[in-house]
Amino acid sequence: MKVTKVCCQGCGADLQVDESIRFVTCNYCHARLEIVHDSTVTHTRMLEHIGRTTEQMAGNLRVIELQNDLARLDREWALRRESFMVTGENGHRFLPTETGSLLGGGAMVLFGIVWMVLTSWMEAPLPFPLFGLLFIGFAIFGTVSGASKASDYRNAERQVSRQRSALLRQIEGLRKR
Structure with missing residues (x-):
């Protein structure tokens, strides 16, 4: 098992983690972190940030869906209006x-x-x-x-x-x- 030293993205504290570990909680600020193992470096990423980004993307997707519904409604109305x-x-x-x-x-x-x-x-x-x-x-x-x-x-x-x-x-x- 190889132990790697990483920096907490929440408080900057040094953490030592096993290379097989994917998620960790900082002992100092209790931030939930993802351990990212790239080919050249190992670093941390805060999970709350990922969660907020995911929520924001879901909200944007919902807006796009509603805009598509609006465009479909307008197209259908144009055709239906023609029937009158x-x-x-x-x-x-x-x-x-x-x-x-x-x-x-x-x-x-x-x-x-x-x-x-x-x-x-x-x-x-x-x-x-x-x-x-x-x-x-x-x-x-x-x-x-x-x-x-x-x-x-x-x-x-x-x-x-x-x-x-x-x-x-x-x-x-x-x-x-």
């Missing part, structure tokens, strides 16, 4: 609103009524005035489905916003440590 989009004239895409659905539906109902009144006034054959009822039916269906889609979008957006805020609070909390 409505295509209008000339291929223009937009998000539905309750107001837009009501205005569009109201215009279609008004058109249906005007159609029925004009075709009756002109004494058109029976199927022509009934097309007005068809317009009114489509208008009601379009209004209800558009308002429903707008409401679903608003609810989904609120949910994603809450999830995003929670992730940002967690990230900020970990960074303050």
Whole structure:
């Protein structure tokens, strides 16, 4: 057994250790030490420092995981948001609103009524005035489905916003440590 002289990283005291020993506690300051046997020198390293570094790395890893979760949430929301989009004239895409659905539906109902009144006034054959009822039916269906889609979008957006805020609070909390 070869005995080696090392210096305590806590208090600087000289310690004598057997070369087979890997961990030791200083008799003077009670620091827990790791004995590092390199090819040219043997020295000590404080275990508390290693523990703190490990905790810090774990905290940094958690922040990176949360940032990845945030990026994934943003990507998924971008795709989901696209599913709520409505295509209008000339291929223009937009998000539905309750107001837009009501205005569009109201215009279609008004058109249906005007159609029925004009075709009756002109004494058109029976199927022509009934097309007005068809317009009114489509208008009601379009209004209800558009308002429903707008409401679903608003609810989904609120949910994603809450999830995003929670992730940002967690990230900020970990960074303050």
